[in-house]
Amino acid sequence: MPGLEDWxxxxxxxxxxxxxxYKNISGKFPDLSKNxxxxxxxxxxxxxxxxxxxAMLVKKKA
Incomplete structure (x- = not known):
């Protein structure tokens, strides 16, 4: 997702x-980052x- 608008x-x-x-995940793990x-x-x-x-514009590690 290259841009904020796309995201x-x-x-x-x-x-x-x-x-x-997101409600369920954030409730169980409130300290997760946006990434x-x-x-x-x-x-x-x-x-x-x-x-x-x-999608996240990163290289996959082996």
Missing amino acids: EDFMVHFKKIHPDF ELKHLAFIKLGMTSSDIAK
């Missing part, structure tokens, strides 16, 4: 599909490590 659009759609996801929450959202969607790395 906000993603979040709107994600919350429609999984409305309680960790993004990562968990991608995992919830079934994305691979390679897909997540591309």
Whole structure:
């Protein structure tokens, strides 16, 4: 997700599909960072490590 606008659009759609996801995760793990929450959202969607790395604009470690 290169830009903030793209991320906000993603979040709107994600919350429609999984409305309680962030509330539940944040309730159990209140100290998670925004990047960790993004990562968990991608995992919830079934994305691979390679897909997540591309979406978060990072290199996948071996």
